[in-house]
Amino acid sequence: MVTSDVRVRYAPSPTGTPHVGNIRTALFNWLFARHHAGKFIVRIEDTDQERRVEGAEEAILDSLRWLGLDWDEGPDTADGPFAPYVQSQRRQLYQDAAERLIESDDAYRCYCSSARLDALRERQTKRKAPTGYDRKCRNLSQEERAEVEASGAAPVVRFKTPLTGKTTFEDAIRGLVTWENRLIDDFVLLKSDGFPTYHLANIVDDHEMRISHVFRADEWLASTPRHVLLYAAFGWDPPIFAHMPLILGADRSKLSKRHGAVALLDYSEQGFLPDAMLNFLALLGWSLDDKTTVMSREDLVNGFTLDRVVASPAIFDVEKLSWINGVYIRELPTDQFAEAALPFLTSGLPGDVPRPLDWSYTREVCELVQDRARTLHEITELADFFYTGGVEFPLALVWVGMGDKQLKRRVDEGADLSDEPVPEDAPVVTGWLEAAERRLIELDREWTAERVEEALRSLVPEIDSSTRKLFGALRVALTGRTAAPPLFETMEVLDRAICLERIGRALDRLREGHQRQRIDSAKATPTSD
RNA sequence: GGCGCAUUCGUCUAGUGGCCAAGGACAUCGCCCUCUCAAGGCGAAGAUCGCGGGUUCGAAUCCCGCAUGCGCCGCCA
Numbered sequence: 001m002v003t004s005d006v007r008v009r010y011a012p013s014p015t016g017t018p019h020v021g022n023i024r025t026a027l028f029n030w031l032f033a034r035h036h037a038g039k040f041i042v043r044i045e046d047t048d049q050e051r052r053v054e055g056a057e058e059a060i061l062d063s064l065r066w067l068g069l070d071w072d073e074g075p076d077t078a079d080g081p082f083a084p085y086v087q088s089q090r091r092q093l094y095q096d097a098a099e100r101l102i103e104s105d106d107a108y109r110c111y112c113s114s115a116r117l118d119a120l121r122e123r124q125t126k127r128k129a130p131t132g133y134d135r136k137c138r139n140l141s142q143e144e145r146a147e148v149e150a151s152g153a154a155p156v157v158r159f160k161t162p163l164t165g166k167t168t169f170e171d172a173i174r175g176l177v178t179w180e181n182r183l184i185d186d187f188v189l190l191k192s193d194g195f196p197t198y199h200l201a202n203i204v205d206d207h208e209m210r211i212s213h214v215f216r217a218d219e220w221l222a223s224t225p226r227h228v229l230l231y232a233a234f235g236w237d238p239p240i241f242a243h244m245p246l247i248l249g250a251d252r253s254k255l256s257k258r259h260g261a262v263a264l265l266d267y268s269e270q271g272f273l274p275d276a277m278l279n280f281l282a283l284l285g286w287s288l289d290d291k292t293t294v295m296s297r298e299d300l301v302n303g304f305t306l307d308r309v310v311a312s313p314a315i316f317d318v319e320k321l322s323w324i325n326g327v328y329i330r331e332l333p334t335d336q337f338a339e340a341a342l343p344f345l346t347s348g349l350p351g352d353v354p355r356p357l358d359w360s361y362t363r364e365v366c367e368l369v370q371d372r373a374r375t376l377h378e379i380t381e382l383a384d385f386f387y388t389g390g391v392e393f394p395l396a397l398v399w400v401g402m403g404d405k406q407l408k409r410r411v412d413e414g415a416d417l418s419d420e421p422v423p424e425d426a427p428v429v430t431g432w433l434e435a436a437e438r439r440l441i442e443l444d445r446e447w448t449a450e451r452v453e454e455a456l457r458s459l460v461p462e463i464d465s466s467t468r469k470l471f472g473a474l475r476v477a478l479t480g481r482t483a484a485p486p487l488f489e490t491m492e493v494l495d496r497a498i499c500l501e502r503i504g505r506a507l508d509r510l511r512e513g514h515q516r517q518r519i520d521s522a523k524a525t526p527t528s529d
Numbered sequence: 530g531g532c533g534c535a536u537u538c539g540u541c542u543a544g545u546g547g548c549c550a551a552g553g554a555c556a557u558c559g560c561c562c563u564c565u566c567a568a569g570g571c572g573a574a575g576a577u578c579g580c581g582g583g584u585u586c587g588a589a590u591c592c593c594g595c596a597u598g599c600g601c602c603g604c605c606a
Contacts, residue, residue, distance in 0.1 A: 129530070254599080283542080
């Protein structure tokens with residue numbers, strides 16, 4: 001691959017932990033850079049001292065690292081060609097730039113108080129007039145200027161936006177976008193605390209850092225004309241702009257905290273795989289062709305082109321993410337899957353399960369649940385019965401396991417079966433399980449799935465049961481649930497002693513339950529009246 | 530209120546004037562496989578391409594208007 005002049009950047013503000021929309025923008029930048037063998041730069045835009053959040057910068061970098069988006073220059077590359085990559089450390093640059101603009105008469109100092117500005121905005125809103133600065137300080141005379149300066153008010157620097165004409169630029173995704181200059185007010189470049197606003201710092205840095213393409217979220221489209229005007233005032237060539245469609249919540253509004261998990265790292269905690277997330281995020285606003293969904297990192301890099309990025313916003317669909325995640329989970333080599341699962345099991349299993357978890361046992365368990373998990377987080381509930389001392393279940397669940405339609409429907413409807421009377425045919429079922437127990441006791445060496453299956457299968461015709469019923473009953477007795485990994489593999493992993501113990505326990509409860517019912521019905525039988 | 534951007538199955542999307550009475554994927558439903566659940570296979574249902582005008586022999590695709598949604602209009606980014 002040849003290196004190109006492509007230099008793109010991800011420029012977040014450290015105001016919190018980045019959400020998926022934000023990271024999707026980073027991803028498209030990264031994909032573009034890698035596709036063109038260019039550079040991907042991370043620049044921290046911390047010019048707002050008040051919104052600064054402790055630890056946010058690390059959260060940003062961690063998010064990028066989790067997804068595997070590596071950067072060529074960034075806050076941690078002190079020796080980068082354009083270091084530092086943190087705006088608060090580059091203040092002089094912006095101040096000099098602002099000064100230049102004042103000298104060339106493209107900017108001016110404004111002494112208006114926030115109170116005045118607030119009142120102004122309020123009046124404009126009330127009149128339903130467009131809001132914006134009224135340019136009071138734009139043409140101050142020498143005397144007026146001297147007067148306000150003497151009062152000690154700390155000024156801001158504002159851009160002297162052209163009063164007439166139009167600003168046009170080509171957005172790589174949306175085409176030609178035109179703005180009337182008279183609609184753009186004299187925006188602030190340098191705040192009274194000496195820090196630059198986004199508009200100034202962004203332009204200065206993008207120019208200084210030789211950024212070739214600016215890919216950012218759609219919400220920036222409306223301020224791009226200002227940026228174009230600034231480039232012109234400085235006499236610089238603007239980069240190519242491309243505004244990415246927004247990512248929306250299920251209710252079509254901009255993704256925010258009330259939509260639940262929105263931070264990228266929340267998904268890491270929920271057991272989503274970085275590669276799956278990468279794949280999914282890439283498909284939000286971009287497509288390779290008319291049919292490809294699952295793509296490797298390499299496919300993504302090779303196939304990513306700007307002309308296939310759409311302009312309309314997309315809803316974040318966790319269902320599809322989960323599906324893709326399942327695909328990636330299934331593709332993992334078992335060892336890798338087990339390794340990924342281990343921390344989730346360790347933290348998710350009940351406290352009385354001894355830690356650390358046995359590795360080789362966990363690996364066997366993971367082999368059985370791998371195909372069934374859509375997230376790593378789910379593994380705990382899929383596999384807990386492999387670890388807990390015993391299993392608990394309402395006795396009637398055995399019948400659900402055997403395929404009792406009525407009971408099954410009630411369970412599906414959320415019914416609690418704990419007080420459900422034991423069905424009439426309990427003695428028959430008890431007999432089956434007793435036969436199974438005897439058969440398994442005879443199987444005193446070589447406890448493998450094959451041998452267990454052979455033993456149990458041959459039993460079925462002998463006791464006049466069916467595979468569905470016998471195996472279903474055993475499944476509930478052994479796992480406490482009606483849906484679980486294949487029975488015989490499960491039994492092999494669980495091992496003989498545990499299986500026998502659980503079957504024995506189920507049998508005890510079955511006899512006891514049936515017994516009690518007979519007593520109850522005897523009691524209930526009216527002897528008089 | 531002004532300005533801007535967007536508008537194809539529930540969702541993500543394909544589509545750049547005829548190959549589209551619109552293709553794929555997720556979700557949904559059905560069947561097969563089967564010891565259950567998954568996975569897998571097969572199939573169904575689901576979009577008068579926001580609406581209305583135009584241009585054209587022909588429009589989801591081009592133009593205009595409207596509607597709706599979203600974004601911006603801060604000494605926030």
